[in-house]
Amino acid sequence: MKLKVAYLIIVLPLILSCRNESFDFIDMKTEKVTSIKEVSEVTDVTAFGDSFVILDGLSRRLVVSDGEFEKIEVLAHRGKGPGELWSRALYMTSGDHIYIIDQSLHRINIFNQSGFIDTINIPQEGLSYDITCYKPDRLVLGLIPVNTDKLYSIFDMKEKKFEDDLVPADQYDNPMKKLSMNYTDSVCTGGYLFVAYMFQNKIGKYDLNTRKMLKEIQQPFLNMDSTDYDAAENTPERFYVTKMQVYKSNLYVLCYDMNSISKGDELKVTTYLSVYDLELNRQKIYKLDKKFRVFFIQDDIVYFFKENEVYCSSL
Protein backbone atom coordinates (compact mmCIF):
# COMPACT_ATOMS: atom_id res chain seq x y z
CA MET A 1 0.00 0.00 0.00
CA LYS A 2 2.77 2.38 1.00
CA LEU A 3 4.57 1.46 -2.17
CA LYS A 4 1.47 2.31 -4.25
CA VAL A 5 1.09 5.68 -2.53
CA ALA A 6 4.77 6.48 -3.09
CA TYR A 7 4.38 5.44 -6.72
CA LEU A 8 1.37 7.72 -7.14
CA ILE A 9 3.20 10.61 -5.48
CA ILE A 10 6.03 10.25 -7.97
CA VAL A 11 4.01 9.47 -11.09
CA LEU A 12 0.97 11.77 -10.68
CA PRO A 13 2.86 15.06 -10.85
CA LEU A 14 4.64 13.73 -13.93
CA ILE A 15 1.35 12.88 -15.62
CA LEU A 16 -0.16 16.22 -14.66
CA SER A 17 2.84 18.16 -15.94
CA CYS A 18 2.62 16.35 -19.28
CA ARG A 19 -0.96 17.51 -19.84
CA ASN A 20 -1.38 20.22 -22.39
CA GLU A 21 -1.98 23.57 -20.85
CA SER A 22 -5.58 24.56 -21.32
CA PHE A 23 -7.40 27.74 -20.59
CA ASP A 24 -10.62 29.41 -21.50
CA PHE A 25 -10.93 32.58 -23.47
CA ILE A 26 -13.45 35.13 -22.37
CA ASP A 27 -15.33 36.60 -25.30
CA MET A 28 -15.34 40.35 -25.05
CA LYS A 29 -18.05 42.24 -26.91
CA THR A 30 -17.29 45.78 -27.90
CA GLU A 31 -19.69 48.58 -28.65
CA LYS A 32 -18.91 51.62 -30.74
CA VAL A 33 -19.12 54.76 -28.65
CA THR A 34 -18.24 57.53 -31.08
CA SER A 35 -15.87 58.83 -33.74
CA ILE A 36 -13.56 61.68 -32.87
CA LYS A 37 -13.63 64.00 -35.86
CA GLU A 38 -10.63 66.04 -34.69
CA VAL A 39 -8.45 62.93 -34.99
CA SER A 40 -7.33 60.87 -38.03
CA GLU A 41 -5.78 57.88 -36.29
CA VAL A 42 -5.45 57.26 -32.58
CA THR A 43 -1.93 55.99 -32.04
CA ASP A 44 -1.81 56.19 -28.27
CA VAL A 45 -4.07 57.10 -25.36
CA THR A 46 -3.46 57.90 -21.74
CA ALA A 47 -5.42 59.44 -18.91
CA PHE A 48 -4.57 62.68 -17.17
CA GLY A 49 -6.83 63.52 -14.28
CA ASP A 50 -10.40 63.03 -15.50
CA SER A 51 -9.44 63.56 -19.13
CA PHE A 52 -8.21 61.34 -21.90
CA VAL A 53 -5.15 62.48 -23.78
CA ILE A 54 -5.11 61.17 -27.33
CA LEU A 55 -2.10 61.16 -29.62
CA ASP A 56 -2.73 61.19 -33.36
CA GLY A 57 0.50 60.18 -35.09
CA LEU A 58 -0.97 60.50 -38.57
CA SER A 59 -2.06 64.13 -38.24
CA ARG A 60 0.58 64.90 -35.60
CA ARG A 61 -1.98 66.12 -33.12
CA LEU A 62 -2.43 65.87 -29.41
CA VAL A 63 -5.97 66.24 -28.17
CA VAL A 64 -7.53 66.20 -24.74
CA SER A 65 -11.02 64.87 -24.31
CA ASP A 66 -13.59 64.48 -21.56
CA GLY A 67 -14.68 61.01 -20.44
CA GLU A 68 -17.43 60.84 -23.08
CA PHE A 69 -15.18 61.91 -25.97
CA GLU A 70 -17.53 64.81 -26.66
CA LYS A 71 -15.55 67.83 -25.55
CA ILE A 72 -12.33 67.80 -27.56
CA GLU A 73 -9.54 70.33 -27.33
CA VAL A 74 -6.47 70.27 -29.56
CA LEU A 75 -3.29 70.79 -27.53
CA ALA A 76 -0.67 70.41 -30.26
CA HIS A 77 -0.55 70.59 -34.05
CA ARG A 78 1.98 69.61 -36.68
CA GLY A 79 5.13 71.66 -36.80
CA LYS A 80 8.71 71.98 -35.70
CA GLY A 81 8.18 74.83 -33.23
CA PRO A 82 7.98 74.56 -29.45
CA GLY A 83 5.12 72.31 -28.43
CA GLU A 84 4.48 71.15 -31.98
CA LEU A 85 4.74 67.59 -33.24
CA TRP A 86 6.69 66.69 -36.36
CA SER A 87 7.51 63.00 -36.84
CA ARG A 88 5.13 60.31 -37.94
CA ALA A 89 6.82 58.30 -35.19
CA LEU A 90 5.54 59.85 -31.96
CA TYR A 91 5.41 58.00 -28.66
CA MET A 92 3.67 59.07 -25.48
CA THR A 93 3.68 58.32 -21.77
CA SER A 94 2.16 59.99 -18.74
CA GLY A 95 3.33 60.55 -15.19
CA ASP A 96 3.28 63.92 -13.50
CA HIS A 97 3.00 65.28 -17.03
CA ILE A 98 2.44 64.02 -20.55
CA TYR A 99 5.71 63.25 -22.35
CA ILE A 100 5.85 62.84 -26.11
CA ILE A 101 9.00 61.80 -27.88
CA ASP A 102 9.40 63.16 -31.42
CA GLN A 103 11.66 60.68 -33.20
CA SER A 104 13.20 62.72 -35.99
CA LEU A 105 13.62 65.92 -33.96
CA HIS A 106 15.23 64.04 -31.03
CA ARG A 107 13.20 65.86 -28.44
CA ILE A 108 10.63 65.32 -25.74
CA ASN A 109 7.69 67.71 -25.54
CA ILE A 110 6.11 68.04 -22.12
CA PHE A 111 2.44 68.90 -21.71
CA ASN A 112 -0.15 69.10 -19.00
CA GLN A 113 -3.93 69.21 -19.35
CA SER A 114 -3.93 72.82 -20.43
CA GLY A 115 -1.11 72.70 -22.92
CA PHE A 116 2.58 72.78 -23.68
CA ILE A 117 5.10 73.26 -20.87
CA ASP A 118 8.62 72.56 -22.10
CA THR A 119 10.85 70.80 -24.63
CA ILE A 120 13.89 68.71 -23.74
CA ASN A 121 16.37 67.81 -26.46
CA ILE A 122 17.84 64.35 -26.19
CA PRO A 123 21.32 63.31 -27.37
CA GLN A 124 21.21 61.87 -30.89
CA GLU A 125 22.24 58.36 -29.95
CA GLY A 126 19.78 56.58 -32.18
CA LEU A 127 16.17 56.51 -33.22
CA SER A 128 13.87 56.41 -30.24
CA TYR A 129 10.72 54.31 -30.48
CA ASP A 130 9.34 53.99 -26.98
CA ILE A 131 8.98 56.05 -23.81
CA THR A 132 7.81 55.24 -20.30
CA CYS A 133 7.95 57.06 -16.95
CA TYR A 134 10.24 55.70 -14.26
CA LYS A 135 10.60 58.51 -11.68
CA PRO A 136 9.51 62.18 -11.77
CA ASP A 137 12.85 63.19 -13.33
CA ARG A 138 13.70 59.92 -15.07
CA LEU A 139 12.22 58.39 -18.20
CA VAL A 140 13.01 55.07 -19.81
CA LEU A 141 13.56 55.49 -23.55
CA GLY A 142 13.64 52.73 -26.13
CA LEU A 143 16.27 53.09 -28.86
CA ILE A 144 16.25 51.05 -32.05
CA PRO A 145 19.30 48.76 -31.83
CA VAL A 146 21.21 49.94 -34.90
CA ASN A 147 24.46 51.02 -33.27
CA THR A 148 23.76 49.57 -29.85
CA ASP A 149 22.94 46.21 -28.34
CA LYS A 150 20.77 47.64 -25.59
CA LEU A 151 17.09 48.30 -26.13
CA TYR A 152 16.39 50.79 -23.35
CA SER A 153 18.22 53.57 -21.51
CA ILE A 154 17.30 55.61 -18.46
CA PHE A 155 17.18 59.29 -19.38
CA ASP A 156 17.85 61.95 -16.77
CA MET A 157 15.66 64.92 -17.67
CA LYS A 158 17.48 67.41 -15.44
CA GLU A 159 20.94 66.58 -16.75
CA LYS A 160 19.54 65.86 -20.23
CA LYS A 161 21.65 62.78 -20.66
CA PHE A 162 21.34 59.03 -20.82
CA GLU A 163 22.32 57.07 -17.72
CA ASP A 164 22.29 53.30 -17.69
CA ASP A 165 21.52 50.94 -20.52
CA LEU A 166 18.90 48.30 -19.94
CA VAL A 167 17.58 45.16 -21.63
CA PRO A 168 20.07 43.51 -23.98
CA ALA A 169 18.89 43.10 -27.57
CA ASP A 170 18.28 39.57 -28.80
CA GLN A 171 20.91 38.75 -31.38
CA TYR A 172 20.22 37.63 -34.94
CA ASP A 173 22.57 37.32 -37.93
CA ASN A 174 20.09 39.05 -40.22
CA PRO A 175 19.93 42.77 -39.34
CA MET A 176 16.32 43.07 -40.54
CA LYS A 177 15.35 40.27 -38.20
CA LYS A 178 17.35 41.80 -35.37
CA LEU A 179 15.50 45.10 -35.75
CA SER A 180 12.03 43.64 -36.01
CA MET A 181 12.44 40.94 -33.35
CA ASN A 182 13.72 43.54 -30.90
CA TYR A 183 10.83 45.91 -31.50
CA THR A 184 9.09 46.32 -28.16
CA ASP A 185 6.59 48.20 -26.07
CA SER A 186 7.21 48.87 -22.40
CA VAL A 187 5.51 49.95 -19.22
CA CYS A 188 7.08 50.84 -15.90
CA THR A 189 5.61 50.38 -12.44
CA GLY A 190 7.03 50.13 -8.92
CA GLY A 191 10.65 50.04 -10.07
CA TYR A 192 10.00 47.29 -12.60
CA LEU A 193 10.07 47.54 -16.35
CA PHE A 194 7.82 45.24 -18.36
CA VAL A 195 8.90 44.77 -21.95
CA ALA A 196 6.69 43.15 -24.59
CA TYR A 197 8.43 41.98 -27.77
CA MET A 198 6.01 42.70 -30.57
CA PHE A 199 6.94 39.87 -32.91
CA GLN A 200 8.12 37.35 -30.36
CA ASN A 201 4.98 37.26 -28.26
CA LYS A 202 7.30 37.44 -25.29
CA ILE A 203 7.12 39.56 -22.13
CA GLY A 204 10.07 40.24 -19.86
CA LYS A 205 10.15 41.76 -16.38
CA TYR A 206 13.24 43.78 -15.40
CA ASP A 207 14.28 45.25 -12.06
CA LEU A 208 15.28 48.86 -12.68
CA ASN A 209 17.47 49.00 -9.58
CA THR A 210 19.57 45.94 -10.33
CA ARG A 211 19.06 46.21 -14.16
CA LYS A 212 18.46 42.45 -14.17
CA MET A 213 15.79 40.39 -15.84
CA LEU A 214 13.55 38.73 -13.28
CA LYS A 215 11.20 36.71 -15.46
CA GLU A 216 10.35 36.10 -19.07
CA ILE A 217 7.22 34.45 -20.40
CA GLN A 218 5.85 33.44 -23.78
CA GLN A 219 2.15 33.96 -24.36
CA PRO A 220 0.47 30.68 -25.39
CA PHE A 221 -2.69 31.79 -27.12
CA LEU A 222 -4.14 28.91 -29.01
CA ASN A 223 -6.34 26.61 -27.06
CA MET A 224 -4.15 23.55 -26.99
CA ASP A 225 -6.99 21.23 -26.06
CA SER A 226 -9.05 22.18 -29.07
CA THR A 227 -9.23 19.79 -32.02
CA ASP A 228 -8.04 22.36 -34.55
CA TYR A 229 -4.89 23.18 -32.58
CA ASP A 230 -1.77 22.78 -34.65
CA ALA A 231 1.46 23.29 -32.72
CA ALA A 232 3.31 24.24 -35.91
CA GLU A 233 0.99 27.22 -36.36
CA ASN A 234 1.58 28.55 -32.88
CA THR A 235 4.75 30.44 -33.71
CA PRO A 236 5.72 33.46 -31.63
CA GLU A 237 5.91 35.64 -34.75
CA ARG A 238 2.26 34.97 -35.41
CA PHE A 239 1.04 37.24 -32.65
CA TYR A 240 1.71 40.92 -32.88
CA VAL A 241 1.83 42.56 -29.45
CA THR A 242 0.87 46.22 -29.70
CA LYS A 243 0.21 47.81 -26.32
CA MET A 244 0.48 47.24 -22.57
CA GLN A 245 -1.04 48.93 -19.54
CA VAL A 246 -0.80 48.42 -15.80
CA TYR A 247 -4.22 48.68 -14.20
CA LYS A 248 -5.14 47.74 -10.61
CA SER A 249 -1.97 45.68 -10.04
CA ASN A 250 -2.42 43.74 -13.24
CA LEU A 251 -0.61 43.94 -16.53
CA TYR A 252 -2.86 44.05 -19.61
CA VAL A 253 -1.31 43.09 -22.94
CA LEU A 254 -3.05 43.63 -26.28
CA CYS A 255 -2.06 41.62 -29.30
CA TYR A 256 -3.63 40.37 -32.51
CA ASP A 257 -3.29 37.21 -34.49
CA MET A 258 -1.51 37.96 -37.77
CA ASN A 259 -2.44 34.57 -39.17
CA SER A 260 -6.09 35.44 -39.14
CA ILE A 261 -5.56 38.42 -41.45
CA SER A 262 -4.95 36.49 -44.65
CA LYS A 263 -7.54 33.73 -44.16
CA GLY A 264 -10.30 33.88 -46.72
CA ASP A 265 -11.62 36.90 -48.54
CA GLU A 266 -13.12 38.54 -45.52
CA LEU A 267 -10.75 40.31 -43.20
CA LYS A 268 -11.06 38.55 -39.87
CA VAL A 269 -8.64 39.33 -37.13
CA THR A 270 -8.70 38.03 -33.60
CA THR A 271 -7.38 40.34 -30.93
CA TYR A 272 -6.42 39.11 -27.49
CA LEU A 273 -6.28 41.11 -24.30
CA SER A 274 -4.38 39.03 -21.79
CA VAL A 275 -4.16 39.80 -18.11
CA TYR A 276 -1.19 38.96 -15.89
CA ASP A 277 -0.38 39.79 -12.31
CA LEU A 278 2.83 41.72 -11.78
CA GLU A 279 4.70 38.42 -11.30
CA LEU A 280 3.66 37.59 -14.88
CA ASN A 281 1.29 34.80 -13.86
CA ARG A 282 -1.53 34.60 -16.32
CA GLN A 283 -4.94 35.56 -14.92
CA LYS A 284 -7.25 35.55 -17.92
CA ILE A 285 -7.42 36.15 -21.65
CA TYR A 286 -10.14 38.12 -23.38
CA LYS A 287 -10.82 37.43 -27.03
CA LEU A 288 -12.21 40.00 -29.46
CA ASP A 289 -13.34 39.53 -33.03
CA LYS A 290 -12.06 42.92 -34.24
CA LYS A 291 -8.58 44.20 -34.88
CA PHE A 292 -7.46 46.74 -32.32
CA ARG A 293 -3.99 48.13 -31.79
CA VAL A 294 -4.70 50.68 -29.09
CA PHE A 295 -6.58 50.36 -25.82
CA PHE A 296 -6.89 52.09 -22.50
CA ILE A 297 -8.58 50.98 -19.28
CA GLN A 298 -10.23 53.46 -16.97
CA ASP A 299 -12.82 52.77 -14.21
CA ASP A 300 -13.10 49.08 -15.27
CA ILE A 301 -14.04 50.08 -18.80
CA VAL A 302 -11.78 49.08 -21.64
CA TYR A 303 -11.66 51.59 -24.47
CA PHE A 304 -10.43 50.33 -27.82
CA PHE A 305 -9.45 52.63 -30.67
CA LYS A 306 -9.52 52.00 -34.39
CA GLU A 307 -8.53 54.92 -36.58
CA ASN A 308 -10.70 57.66 -35.05
CA GLU A 309 -13.40 55.34 -33.73
CA VAL A 310 -13.83 54.56 -30.05
CA TYR A 311 -15.23 51.24 -28.84
CA CYS A 312 -15.77 50.15 -25.27
CA SER A 313 -16.38 47.10 -23.17
CA SER A 314 -16.47 46.42 -19.46
CA LEU A 315 -13.97 44.15 -17.72
Place this chain on the structure above:
Amino acid sequence: MTLFTSLKKMKSIVALCKVFLGCFLLTICVFIIIQGQSVDKGDGAKDGDWVMQKTSHPPYFLIYLFQSVGCHFCEEEKDVINKLYKEYKDKIIFIGITEGYEDKDLEKIYLQETGLNFAYILPDPDFHRWNRLNIPTFPAKLIMDISGRILFLETDLYLPGRPEGREGIKRLHAFLEEL
Protein backbone atom coordinates in the same frame (compact mmCIF):
# COMPACT_ATOMS: atom_id res chain seq x y z
CA MET B 1 -26.22 37.03 -106.20
CA THR B 2 -25.36 40.63 -105.29
CA LEU B 3 -27.14 40.09 -101.96
CA PHE B 4 -25.13 36.92 -101.40
CA THR B 5 -21.85 38.73 -102.15
CA SER B 6 -22.66 41.65 -99.87
CA LEU B 7 -23.71 39.26 -97.09
CA LYS B 8 -20.40 37.44 -97.50
CA LYS B 9 -18.53 40.76 -97.32
CA MET B 10 -20.46 41.74 -94.21
CA LYS B 11 -19.64 38.41 -92.60
CA SER B 12 -15.95 38.92 -93.28
CA ILE B 13 -16.15 42.48 -91.88
CA VAL B 14 -17.92 41.16 -88.75
CA ALA B 15 -15.26 38.47 -88.42
CA LEU B 16 -12.55 41.10 -88.73
CA CYS B 17 -14.28 43.23 -86.13
CA LYS B 18 -14.46 40.20 -83.82
CA VAL B 19 -10.73 39.62 -84.26
CA PHE B 20 -10.02 43.28 -83.46
CA LEU B 21 -12.35 43.20 -80.47
CA GLY B 22 -10.75 39.95 -79.25
CA CYS B 23 -7.26 41.46 -79.54
CA PHE B 24 -8.42 44.59 -77.74
CA LEU B 25 -9.96 42.59 -74.88
CA LEU B 26 -6.87 40.40 -74.67
CA THR B 27 -4.66 43.48 -74.42
CA ILE B 28 -6.88 44.86 -71.67
CA CYS B 29 -6.75 41.52 -69.83
CA VAL B 30 -2.96 41.36 -70.05
CA PHE B 31 -2.76 44.98 -68.90
CA ILE B 32 -5.04 44.26 -65.92
CA ILE B 33 -3.03 41.16 -65.00
CA ILE B 34 0.22 43.14 -65.15
CA GLN B 35 -1.33 45.90 -63.08
CA GLY B 36 -2.62 43.36 -60.59
CA GLN B 37 0.82 41.85 -60.17
CA SER B 38 2.45 45.12 -59.32
CA VAL B 39 2.98 45.90 -55.65
CA ASP B 40 -0.11 47.10 -53.83
CA LYS B 41 0.30 50.79 -53.25
CA GLY B 42 -2.97 51.01 -51.35
CA ASP B 43 -5.44 53.85 -51.09
CA GLY B 44 -5.69 54.05 -54.87
CA ALA B 45 -2.20 55.48 -55.31
CA LYS B 46 -1.00 55.68 -58.89
CA ASP B 47 2.55 55.29 -60.23
CA GLY B 48 4.79 57.95 -58.80
CA ASP B 49 2.00 59.05 -56.52
CA TRP B 50 2.97 57.31 -53.34
CA VAL B 51 0.99 58.31 -50.34
CA MET B 52 1.49 57.78 -46.68
CA GLN B 53 -0.95 55.08 -45.78
CA LYS B 54 -3.20 55.37 -42.81
CA THR B 55 -2.39 51.85 -41.76
CA SER B 56 1.37 52.24 -41.65
CA HIS B 57 3.15 51.81 -38.37
CA PRO B 58 6.51 53.39 -37.57
CA PRO B 59 9.44 52.82 -37.38
CA TYR B 60 10.19 52.78 -41.10
CA PHE B 61 12.95 51.09 -43.09
CA LEU B 62 14.45 52.22 -46.36
CA ILE B 63 15.79 49.09 -47.96
CA TYR B 64 18.22 49.57 -50.79
CA LEU B 65 18.28 46.37 -52.80
CA PHE B 66 21.33 46.29 -55.00
CA GLN B 67 23.22 43.73 -56.99
CA SER B 68 26.79 42.87 -56.26
CA VAL B 69 30.00 42.96 -58.28
CA GLY B 70 29.52 44.33 -61.78
CA CYS B 71 26.42 46.48 -61.25
CA HIS B 72 27.67 49.86 -62.38
CA PHE B 73 24.20 51.42 -61.99
CA CYS B 74 24.33 50.54 -58.28
CA GLU B 75 27.75 52.16 -57.99
CA GLU B 76 26.53 55.27 -59.81
CA GLU B 77 23.54 55.56 -57.50
CA LYS B 78 25.44 55.15 -54.23
CA ASP B 79 26.24 58.88 -53.84
CA VAL B 80 22.55 59.75 -54.03
CA ILE B 81 21.65 57.07 -51.52
CA ASN B 82 24.43 58.22 -49.18
CA LYS B 83 23.14 61.80 -49.37
CA LEU B 84 19.63 60.60 -48.57
CA TYR B 85 21.01 58.62 -45.64
CA LYS B 86 22.78 61.72 -44.29
CA GLU B 87 19.60 63.74 -44.57
CA TYR B 88 17.06 61.24 -43.29
CA LYS B 89 18.91 58.92 -40.92
CA ASP B 90 17.00 60.50 -38.03
CA LYS B 91 13.72 59.46 -39.58
CA ILE B 92 14.20 56.09 -41.14
CA ILE B 93 16.49 53.09 -40.78
CA PHE B 94 18.61 52.51 -43.88
CA ILE B 95 19.45 48.93 -44.77
CA GLY B 96 21.45 47.86 -47.81
CA ILE B 97 20.77 44.38 -49.09
CA THR B 98 22.90 42.94 -51.85
CA GLU B 99 22.61 39.67 -53.69
CA GLY B 100 26.18 38.79 -52.74
CA TYR B 101 28.82 37.20 -54.91
CA GLU B 102 30.28 33.71 -55.09
CA ASP B 103 33.83 35.01 -54.61
CA LYS B 104 33.53 36.16 -51.01
CA ASP B 105 36.86 38.05 -50.99
CA LEU B 106 35.81 40.01 -54.05
CA GLU B 107 32.40 40.59 -52.49
CA LYS B 108 34.06 42.00 -49.35
CA ILE B 109 36.22 44.38 -51.41
CA TYR B 110 33.20 45.38 -53.50
CA LEU B 111 31.06 46.13 -50.43
CA GLN B 112 33.89 48.19 -48.91
CA GLU B 113 34.38 50.13 -52.11
CA THR B 114 30.68 50.56 -52.80
CA GLY B 115 30.86 52.94 -49.89
CA LEU B 116 27.34 52.88 -48.51
CA ASN B 117 27.39 54.58 -45.14
CA PHE B 118 24.64 52.62 -43.42
CA ALA B 119 25.11 50.52 -40.32
CA TYR B 120 23.55 47.55 -42.04
CA ILE B 121 24.74 46.09 -45.32
CA LEU B 122 23.69 42.52 -45.79
CA PRO B 123 24.72 40.04 -48.48
CA ASP B 124 21.54 38.02 -48.78
CA PRO B 125 21.96 34.45 -50.07
CA ASP B 126 18.20 34.36 -50.70
CA PHE B 127 18.19 37.62 -52.65
CA HIS B 128 15.95 36.07 -55.32
CA ARG B 129 13.12 36.00 -52.80
CA TRP B 130 12.80 39.75 -53.16
CA ASN B 131 11.46 39.03 -56.64
CA ARG B 132 8.27 37.84 -54.97
CA LEU B 133 7.48 41.50 -54.55
CA ASN B 134 7.44 41.73 -58.34
CA ILE B 135 10.43 44.01 -58.41
CA PRO B 136 11.18 44.33 -62.13
CA THR B 137 14.84 45.29 -61.85
CA PHE B 138 17.59 46.28 -59.44
CA PRO B 139 18.75 48.51 -57.78
CA ALA B 140 15.44 49.12 -56.03
CA LYS B 141 14.43 51.56 -53.33
CA LEU B 142 11.84 50.16 -50.97
CA ILE B 143 10.27 51.68 -47.88
CA MET B 144 8.38 49.49 -45.46
CA ASP B 145 6.97 49.89 -41.97
CA ILE B 146 7.56 47.67 -38.95
CA SER B 147 4.64 45.42 -39.87
CA GLY B 148 6.23 44.67 -43.25
CA ARG B 149 3.84 46.75 -45.33
CA ILE B 150 5.46 48.23 -48.41
CA LEU B 151 4.80 51.93 -48.68
CA PHE B 152 7.13 52.87 -51.50
CA LEU B 153 8.90 50.92 -54.21
CA GLU B 154 10.78 52.35 -57.16
CA THR B 155 13.35 50.95 -59.50
CA ASP B 156 13.98 54.08 -61.58
CA LEU B 157 17.64 54.99 -61.45
CA TYR B 158 18.21 57.95 -59.17
CA LEU B 159 20.95 59.56 -61.19
CA PRO B 160 21.09 63.36 -60.85
CA GLY B 161 22.58 63.67 -64.35
CA ARG B 162 19.33 62.46 -65.94
CA PRO B 163 15.99 64.34 -65.87
CA GLU B 164 14.02 61.20 -64.93
CA GLY B 165 16.61 60.48 -62.23
CA ARG B 166 16.11 63.92 -60.74
CA GLU B 167 12.32 63.36 -60.79
CA GLY B 168 12.81 60.08 -58.93
CA ILE B 169 14.98 61.70 -56.27
CA LYS B 170 12.33 64.40 -55.88
CA ARG B 171 9.61 61.75 -55.39
CA LEU B 172 11.58 59.95 -52.70
CA HIS B 173 12.42 63.23 -50.99
CA ALA B 174 8.74 64.17 -50.93
CA PHE B 175 7.83 60.80 -49.46
CA LEU B 176 10.53 60.93 -46.80
CA GLU B 177 9.53 64.45 -45.83
CA GLU B 178 6.07 63.14 -44.98
CA LEU B 179 7.42 60.51 -42.59
